[in-house]
Amino acid sequence: MVEWDESLSVGIEKIDEQHRNLFGLINRLEGLDEAPSAETEVIVDALLDYAQIHFQTEEEFFYRYNYLDKEAHEKEHGAFVTRAVEYFKQFEQQKNINIPEVHAFLIDWLTNHIKGSDMKFKGMFTE
Template structure:
């Protein structure tokens, strides 16, 4: 596995559902990266990997926002905005891929792994601390 996509235990938030989904997101990003770089991996497999990752990102964001809503987290609005921005950025990579740029799949996996690590450190951990303090 490429180290860029290795799960770092330092990213644990202490919220098991969130951490489990984060680990899965990194694994899906790794799968997409590996497949996009493998010349033996056909276009349908890369497409399936892109769909799998983008669908799970959407599912994760919805689950995370629901958790925040249930807890009446005051930072939900800005957090949701960051999720929406990532979704828009992700769709730009997906569009590039479907316009014939196979390299966009590798770039998408790198972008998501980097973005997620920063988002977890800054935003998700802030929510986890707030939740524990309640």
């Protein structure tokens, strides 16, 4: 289980809260069986929906403050959605999913994205 901590703060409470919630949703995958379950489906759906909401929030800040790196950042969001949807389509079609692999991908991507791309806008936006 990986927890959000202050080293991941971008200084915008709304975005930090969304990051905390994303870690919480991702961590709920830990320990689930790879076999189909209603719980897995609920978590997967919630995670995809919440990621989209979060990306929209960040992108609203990009446009409000005319963030110069917005296009590259949005491409990262798009690449994440594409990869996550591939994993979850596999779950829907085959009704199984490699939970440890998906969990590792999600944690690694989110942590690296925050520490790399999101930290670039730290201090540039206000709520």
